[in-house]
Amino acid sequence: xxxxxxxxxxxxxxxxxxxxxxxxxxxxxxxxxxxxxxxxxxxxxxxxxxxxxxxxxxxxxxxxxxxxxxxxxxxxxxxxxxxxxxxxxxxxxxxxxxxxxxxxxxxxxxxxxxxxxxxxxxxxxxxxxxxxxxxxxxxxxxxxxxxxxxxxxxxxxxxxxxxxxxxxxxxxxxxxxxxxxxxxxxxxxxxxxxxxxxxxxxxxxxxxxxxxxxxxxxxxxxxxxxxxxxxxxxxxxxxxxxxxxxxxxxxxxxxxxxxxxxxxxxxxxxxxxxxxxxxxxxxxxxxxxxxxxxxxxxxxxxxxxxxxxxxxxxxxxxxxxxxxxxxxxxxxxxxxxxxxxxxxxxxxxxxxxxxxxxxxxxxxxxxxxxxxxxxxxxxxxxxxxxxxxxxxxxxxxxxxxxxxxxxxxxxxxxxxxxxxxxxxxxxxxxxxxxxxxxxxxxxxxxxxxxxxxxxxxxxxxxxxxxxxxxxxxxxxxx
Ligand SMILES: C[S@@+](CC[C@H](N)C(=O)[O-])C[C@H]1O[C@@H](n2cnc3c(N)ncnc32)[C@H](O)[C@@H]1O
Numbered sequence: 001x002x003x004x005x006x007x008x009x010x011x012x013x014x015x016x017x018x019x020x021x022x023x024x025x026x027x028x029x030x031x032x033x034x035x036x037x038x039x040x041x042x043x044x045x046x047x048x049x050x051x052x053x054x055x056x057x058x059x060x061x062x063x064x065x066x067x068x069x070x071x072x073x074x075x076x077x078x079x080x081x082x083x084x085x086x087x088x089x090x091x092x093x094x095x096x097x098x099x100x101x102x103x104x105x106x107x108x109x110x111x112x113x114x115x116x117x118x119x120x121x122x123x124x125x126x127x128x129x130x131x132x133x134x135x136x137x138x139x140x141x142x143x144x145x146x147x148x149x150x151x152x153x154x155x156x157x158x159x160x161x162x163x164x165x166x167x168x169x170x171x172x173x174x175x176x177x178x179x180x181x182x183x184x185x186x187x188x189x190x191x192x193x194x195x196x197x198x199x200x201x202x203x204x205x206x207x208x209x210x211x212x213x214x215x216x217x218x219x220x221x222x223x224x225x226x227x228x229x230x231x232x233x234x235x236x237x238x239x240x241x242x243x244x245x246x247x248x249x250x251x252x253x254x255x256x257x258x259x260x261x262x263x264x265x266x267x268x269x270x271x272x273x274x275x276x277x278x279x280x281x282x283x284x285x286x287x288x289x290x291x292x293x294x295x296x297x298x299x300x301x302x303x304x305x306x307x308x309x310x311x312x313x314x315x316x317x318x319x320x321x322x323x324x325x326x327x328x329x330x331x332x333x334x335x336x337x338x339x340x341x342x343x344x345x346x347x348x349x350x351x352x353x354x355x356x357x358x359x360x361x362x363x364x365x366x367x368x369x370x371x372x373x374x375x376x377x378x379x380x381x382x383x384x385x386x387x388x389x390x391x392x393x394x395x396x397x398x399x400x401x402x403x404x405x406x407x408x409x410x411x412x413x414x415x416x417x418x419x420x421x422x423x424x425x426x427x428x429x430x431x432x433x434x435x436x437x438x439x440x441x442x443x444x445x446x447x448x449x450x451x452x453x454x455x456x457x458x459x460x461x462x463x464x465x466x467x468x469x470x471x472x473x474x475x476x477x478x
Contacts, residue, residue, distance in 0.1 A: 020441065022463050025454055037470050038454040040441060041463055042425065059195040060144060060170060067145040071125060078155050081125035089234045089292045098289045099127075105287050106188055106220050107131045109299055113216045115184030121171060121203065122190030126152050129164065139164040140182065142173050171203050172210050183215035192223045192261040197268065197428045204272065204302070216303040221285075224396075225263035225429055227296045227403050228256055229472045230348060233355035234292075249358035249472075256429075256472040263429040266396040267422025269300045278302045279415045282397040284345065284405050286382040294379070295348050295403075298396050306415075313408055313416050315341040315398075322374040328381060331409040332388045339408035341418070342400040346375035352402035359472045360455060381407060393417055401469055423465035424458065429473065445476055 022041040070084040082099040086092065094102075106128055110118065116137040123129050123141030125148060133139045141164070143149050149168040156164055167173045172185070185207035194200045207217050232252040236243065240251075266282040273280035281301045287294045318324050318340045331338035344350075378394045385392035393414035395406040399422045406417055441457055455477070456470035 024463055024467075026467065035453060035455040035476075037467075038445065038457045039460050039463060039467055040457060041461065042441065042459050060193075063193045064144040064146070067124070067143075068147040071145060071147040071151065075125070078125075078151065079130045080127065082127065084125075087292045088231065089238060091238065094291065094293070098287075098291055098293070101288045102221075102293050103127050103131060105285065106218075106299075107135075109220065109283075109301075110184060110186055110188075110218050111135060113184055113218060113301065113303075115182075115215055117178065117182045118184045118186060119172060119179070119182045119207075119210065120186040120188070121207070122187060122193070123152065123166060124148055124189075126155070126166075128186065128188060129166075133161060133164045137163060138178050138181070140173075140176055140178060141166040142169045142171070142176075144168065144170055171206050174210075179210060180212075182210055185210060185215070185217045186220070188218065188220035191219060191264065194262050196262065196430050197264070200262070200264075201272065205276075208276065208278075208302075208304075211304075213304055216301055219269070219300040219302070221293065221297050222269075222300060223261060223263045224296055224298055224403070225265045225268075225427060226401075226471070227348065227352060228259065228263055228429070229355035229359060230352035230403065231292065231296045232256060232472070233351055233358060245358045246361070248355075249361065252355055252359050253472045253475050253477075259429055261429075265422065265424065265427035266298060266300070267399050267420065267424065268427040269302070270397050270399075270419045271421045271427070273302055273419070274421055276302075277305060279305050280397060280419060281393075281395065281415055281417075282419075283394050284378040284396055284403075286379040286394065288379060290347055290377065290379075295345075295351075313337075313339050313411060313418070315339040315406055315408070315418065317341060318343050318374070318404075324374050325376055328376070328407070328409065329384070332384050332390050332392070335390070335410065337408070337410040339406065339411070339417075341398060341406045342404040343407055344375035345403040345405060346377045346380075348403040349375055355472070356402075356469060359475060360470070378405060385409070399466065399468075420466075422468070423460045423462055424468055425461040442476060 020040050020042055024039045025036045026039065073083060075081040075083060082094065082096065085094045085099055087094055110132065118132055118136050118139050120128060120139070120141040123143050129139055129141055129152065141152070146168055149166050152166045156166065165176060167176055173179065187203070191200055194203065204217065229252050232255050233248060236248050236251045240247065269282055270280060283299045285294045285297055285299065316339065319327065324340060324343065327338065381392050381394065390410055393408045393411055395417040397417060397419040398406045399420035400406070408417055445453060445457060453476060456474045457476060458468060458470050458474050
């Protein structure tokens with residue numbers, strides 16, 4: 001994080017009146033917007049969330065209806081039905097090649113976990129199922145969409161598949177035969193439809209219980225909260241190629257507030273793993289195609305802790321002189337161990353920094369400049385590693401800004417990369433998420449005279465860790 005130029009005590013009245021535990025107002029020359037960022041540690045008890053299911057309405061039912069409709073049409077190929085997959089950035093359907101690559105990466109990631117009996121929550125049209133059933137002992141799946149489940153059941157029966165079964169339910173169907181033997185739970189491209197973080201936590205707990213102390217959970221294709229601004233900036237670039245930065249900033253802020261899905265930062269999962277005492281990996285996507293799915297989403301693996309053979313790996317700073325890519329190439333070619341922290345993600349870090357500038361009207365940190373010569377695509381590293389027969393572990397578990405990731409070449413244990421739980425107290429969108437967490441504080445701040453009003457409020461769990469740059473959802477002005 002960049003240099004603090006001014007640090008002010010926020011309005012004492014405000015802090016006292018609202019009972020906030022700690023607060024810090026920062027004004028920085030290059031990151032923070034004018035007016036500064038108000039960082040608060042909100043130590044007050046919060047009311048429990050209303051139950052996710054309320055009579056007559058539930059977000060889960062809403063998504064079930066949406067997916068029933070999406071799956072309602074005729075499919076040319078029932079084993080590879082990608083008719084509902086469209087890119088927000090390009091505005092067009094993903095090509096079959098893009099979707100094949102996306103499915104292959106997920107399937108490889110799941111099979112690499114070594115499990116043989118898989119349960120998939122939210123199996124959809126069976127994109128993963130049809131690839132997995134021939135390569136595992138048993139596949140069980142469930143989905144809230146009656147249309148999806150009905151179709152898969154009919155296809156499985158017609159093809160006389162005996163090692164797979166699909167049921168309609170939320171989460172895991174505890175009554176289905178074989179449930180007591182599963183060793184891998186898959187939740188791929190589904191968490192974004194969960195109503196809130198409590199629902200996700202409950203589903204992960206349920207998955208852990210089903211694993212009975214062994215196995216792994218693969219949470220794939222998670223939409224990255226920290227990259228929502230970058231995604232929306234890219235959408236606006238396509239829609240309005242010649243727009244002014246202020247118009248882009250307005251679009252990003254207002255669209256972020258209308259987002260219907262649950263977005264999560266990698267640090268949400270790191271914190272969950274810490275709470276439950278689990279091993280965790282958070283990986284950037286490393287597909288062949290540089291598209292929305294590859295840039296703005298990530299995969300998580302959670303598993304009960306195993307014994308560490310060595311200490312957590314020490315990483316070096318990514319060289320500021322542009323020599324990083326060459327150093328990685330040499331390590332891949334000549335052996336030895338090498339690890340870097342905060343490698344700028346080609347195509348993503350620059351967008352994220354530009355989005356920050358557009359939303360807050362200030363120059364963003366050096367990622368924007370770093371992007372051109374020395375930023376790297378995770379997929380390029382993964383492919384170079386595969387070609388040289390060496391291991392390359394890529395990680396988003398280290399809480400780096402603007403989509404930057406950590407990389408380690410030549411290590412045996414990819415779970416040994418540093419994990420940082422992050423300081424943002426609500427690392428998700430939606431109820432009690434980043435947009436809503438400080439509702440009453442936001443109201444009070446908006447009523448301050450303009451000269452005292454910060455441009456953004458970021459709620460933190462503590463003030464002694466890294467202070468994250470504000471997201472568009474944290475802007476004070478609507
Ligand atoms: C984008 S599709 C992903 C399908 C599949 N996992 C894949 O990777 O191709 C999301 C699926 O999740 C299902 N879904 C959404 N919310 C769910 C929930 N709470 N429990 C179970 N399934 C859910 C939807 O019905 C939909 O079929």
